[in-house]
Amino acid sequence: MPAKSSAALPGYVCFWSEPEEHGPQGGWCYNGAGYAEARPDVKRHAKSFSNQTQDTFYALSFPREGPCLYRTIYGGDWSGNWEWWEKFDGVQRNKPTDCQQG
Numbered sequence: 484m485p486a487k488s489s490a491a492l493p494g495y496v497c498f499w500s501e502p503e504e505h506g507p508q509g510g511w512c513y514n515g516a517g518y519a520e521a522r523p524d525v526k527r528h529a530k531s532f533s534n535q536t537q538d539t540f541y542a543l544s545f546p547r548e549g550p551c552l553y554r555t556i557y558g559g560d561w562s563g564n565w566e567w568w569e570k571f572d573g574v575q576r577n578k579p580t581d582c583q584q585g
Contacts, residue, residue: 544570552585
């Protein structure tokens with residue numbers, strides 16, 4: 484279940500709308516249950532993230548044209564200024580079989 488946080492939560496991968504884990508609505512955090520679409524303030528605007536687990540997750544992007552894309556987020560991975568920020572639509576635990584690495 485997604486959660487709101489002002490800091491990275493242990494056991495979650497969290498996304499923020501601003502660099503260095505900041506944002507007016509706090510972080511949007513995912514605990515690995517199925518697919519979760521990003522909260523509106525971080526969808527296509529996740530400027531930073533932190534994975535506070537040892538698990539691998541997959542950030543997903545669904546562009547208007549072309550195939551869906553994924554980016555692997557490894558356990559302990561983080562970025563204070565994420566290059567994928569404007570692609571991020573959602574996240575899931577299982578590697579997508581119908582998307583291309585992007």
